[in-house]
Every structure is written in structure tokens, then in C-alpha cells.
Amino acid sequence: MSAGERLPGAPVPMEYWDGAGVRIAGDRWGDPGGPLVILQHGGGQTRHAWRGVGETLGDAGYNAVAIDARGHGDTPWAADGNYDRDIMIEDLALVVGQLDAGQPIRVGATMGGNTSLVGASMGGNTSLAALGEGRIEGRALVLVDIAPRIRASGTKKIGQFMSQKPNGFDSLEEVSDAIANYQPHRTRPRSLDGLAKNIRLGADGRYYWHWDPAYRKRPFMTREEIRVRTRRLEECARNLTLPTLLVRGGLSDVLDEAGAQAFLALVPQAEYVNVKDAAHMVAGDRNDIFGDRVIEFLNRVAPPPPPTPPTTTPPPT
Helix, strand or coil: CCCCEECCCCCCCCEEEECCCCEEEEEEEECCCCCEEEEECCCCCCHHHHHHHHHHHHHCCCEEEEECCCCCCCCCCCCCCCCCHHHHHHHHHHHHHHHHCCCCCCCCCCCCCCEEEEEECHHHHHHHHHHHCCCCCCCEEEEECCCCCCCHHHHHHHHHHHHCCCCCECCHHHHHHHHHHHCCCCCCCCCCHHHHHCEEECCCCCEEECCCHHHHHCCCCCHHHHHHHHHHHHHHHHHCCCCEEEEEECCCCCCCHHHHHHHHHHCCCCEEEEECCCCCCHHHHCHHHHHHHHHHHHHHHCCCCCCCCCCCCCCCC
């Protein structure tokens, strides 16, 4: 099930992989034999948030794959309404298993050992838990504006944005207004064509967000549940031994500097960059700076193999 029909001009997924009861949609760029980098978006986003970064990684020799999480974008809604972190980890592990099977084997590598994970917000939590609990053996980790300790006011704002207009929008202009009000720091696009990636046309002729409403209908966590979540992710952070990069948006209302520093204290080997002019959606706000920083990091800790020199046939004697 989905929110409705894809709008004309909306990109069709390049590939699909088997998840835990759903078919995971995704796009891929670069060399299929290059080091695997899986890009996971945040709640309410789609794989399209990574297009620029994915293309940049592909051009640099990586096998870059951006996936739609269950209930988002072109990945079907979960029939049982299950969007808990553990089922998303299972989806990720299954996708990594299918993609990693075609990767060159490194000495000492296990399933996923050739894979780097880049995750924003929800996708970052999934990556952190998958690696920290040993569900995936990764090569490197990039967390984008997420850490175990985040601001409740920022996540509440996201939830309010995602929960508005449950009965749909009258027009694309109304959708554009909602996005502009949520992201006032961004320049408003002149064309509405880009909305086709995030909106579906319902049978009633109204426009709906691409995600499953059940994702937002889950009850808000109690204080105790928040403490349990934080403890779990902090333990995952302590378990990290692989190269790690934390990227924070300087304007973010989700991850503040205190939360970032608390994560860095748990992961001594982690590197840190603060993108001053970006908010929570760092890659979308400053794709240039973000892409350059991620490429520089991965080139150091998980570099692609040097290109094979072309063979030349000696001239006849």
C-alpha cells in the first residue's frame, strides 16, 4: 500500500532489494565493484535527499546506494504498521547482505565488512544501532545531525510538520507553503516540479505526503522510554571501533553542541564537523560542504581501489 499515485516526472527507483517483508526501493551510482556506501535518509525524507551526494560518491569510485526506508518514498508501507528501530535494522541488514555479496573480500571482513553507512536522523539511528549491536560489520560510519542525546523540542517540531494535513492538500502551492514555513532558512524554489518526489496524488484528487500515516500515529515516547532509547544508543556508541564522522548542522534544533560533544566523549576516534549555515537537513542545506567533507573522510578511511591502468598492446615488430 502507498499514499497514492506517483506524480508525473517523479523518478522511478533504479533497483529494489528484499527487506523484512517489504521491497526496499533505491538508487545506485558509481562502480558496482567499488566500496559500498549505503545512504539512509531521515524520517519524512526519501532517497532523493542523497542524490547529489550519491552522484559525487559514484564519481569518486564508490558504489553508492540510497534507499527508501519502509513506509517512505517508493518502498511500500508495512502491512502491520511496524516501523520500530529493530525492524529497520533488519531491513538494512538484509539489503547490506544482498549488496555486500558482490563486493571484493577484504582480509578479516564479515558480512557488511566492506560497507560504509551514512545516515541522517532516523537513518543515522538505524546505522548506529546496527553497527553498535553487531548486526552489521561496517567499514566506516557517518552520522548526520543525530546522536544519542537530542533535543525533544526539535523532534517535536518534525513530528508536527509530518502530522499536518492528514486529509491531504488542495494544491501543490499549499504543499510548497508548508515546506517553506518549516524551512524558512532555505530559498524557496521557483518551480513546484521538485515536489513530485515527495507527494502522491490520492484517488480523491488531493495531494498527500509519501509516507505512511502509521509512521506518525505511533504514541509519543514517555520520559522512561526516552531514557531507555538514549541508554541503548549510548551503549551502541561505546561499542563503535570503526572510523566515525559526526556532522552537525550549526542551525539544527535537533542536535545541539552539547549533544554532539557527549557523543564525541563516547567515541574517542570520532571526527567532527559543524556545518554552520545548515539546519537539521544538512545535506539538503549545504550539499557542497557536506559532500566534500564526506568524500574527504571516506577517501582516508575507506578509499576505493586505484583505477586499473589500461592495457596497451605493443606495436608489431
